[in-house]
Amino acid sequence: MNDSISKQALGIGEEIDGPGRVYFEQPVIDNLLETMMELAAEVWTIRDRQAVLEKVLADKGIDAAALIEMHVPGADELAERKALREAFVARLLAGFLRRPEGAKGE
């Protein structure tokens, strides 16, 4: 970022950098939806990069897409990937498991 032309230097961006807007009575819902959008944008960005990477490699004679499909994992690799996958699922569902009946006030 060129400092001389940053948003701060120009004093611009009040709309996108300010407190923004809230549309639900419970702002947590606004925040959750925004987080979901940011995550979805990032997931797409990674998928798109993966596709471009495979295309670039294919242009160099490396059929990465096919090599990936044909890859046969060993037992160690399978176990390692399973552990990572289960940890990911646990993180995703952690909130629901901690508060199965919703929030309870003290």
Added chain:
Amino acid sequence: MVDRGHLGVLPRPTKLADESYLEFLESFRDVLLSKMFPAMAEAGHARMAEDGLDVADPDLPLPVIQNSFGKSPIVPTWQRFMRSQQEMMWRRTRDSFAARADEELAWLKAGEAKGPGRLVIDPDFKVPDYARREIHLQPGGYTDDPLGGIVYHYGTKVFYSGTNDQDELHEELAQLATPPVDGKAGRIMDLGCTVGQATIKLKDRFPDAEIWGLDVGEPVVRYAHARAAHQGVDVNFVQALAEAMPFEDGAFDMVFAYILFHELPLEVIPRVLADVHRVLRPGGVFSIFEFPSASQHLPPAYRFMIDYDSRDNCEPYSPGFVHADFRGMLAEAGFAVADGPACSNGFLQSIVATKL
């Protein structure tokens, strides 16, 4: 830094990650408008019916409509998504081009000295306060960000959901612009030209005409000029007010304006119309593609959306415009007013105003 160049006439963001992220938002926005807005309209109209309201009643106060719409959970969800995608789009677009600000500013500078067209910037020009707004949430709006031209250009790629990447809409509108009945179109003005997309397309259609693009924002006319110069297109740009154009009486055969008037305070519009009337020669034609105005009835969902857009997408002047008698104002300014040819965006009205 790798120069990722252009795709046709469209600049590419600095990184593939920026491009992918913004393309995601483009698709997201398309669903919000093409799928979720109709679903919201249906839900809102159903809530109105449950509340005993007549959806076809044009005199219902907006707060009554908002009250019924607010009972459906899809409504705040749609608002949340619209606002967030717009904020995310501008943040990423601006950050992406700011990352190569030196190169972009050098490109603008190099364009300044290039022809064939002229760039006219009056160093004493003062931007009126009404124009210094972050319209559509764009950081710095049209007037205050030196990178505002390219940021606007790429941001509107997302706005048009990818359907205008090669200025297809501007080409359509330039083809639909109405020439005077005597066929003489020697000098043409693109009023409120922003980055000059229609200006260039008008030159394609009228290659022998002298074409001018005028806008209040220096960043956008500088970008428009550099873009045209680098493409070798002979069109001219000037930073000026539409209500005080630096041209002689009767200097133009045609004036063209695309979605300009809903961005103006209501009290400024008659001054702009008077100046367009002044710079047109007798028989000259003013072609307008614009938001709907009071002469047309809008369904409650559109009234709800326009109000949302005004408050939460920084469109401060559009509610005033859509409720005003714009055609009456044109007639008052001395124009003969008629319907113009319809364009592919059915939301817009098309007007042909002829100087008698």
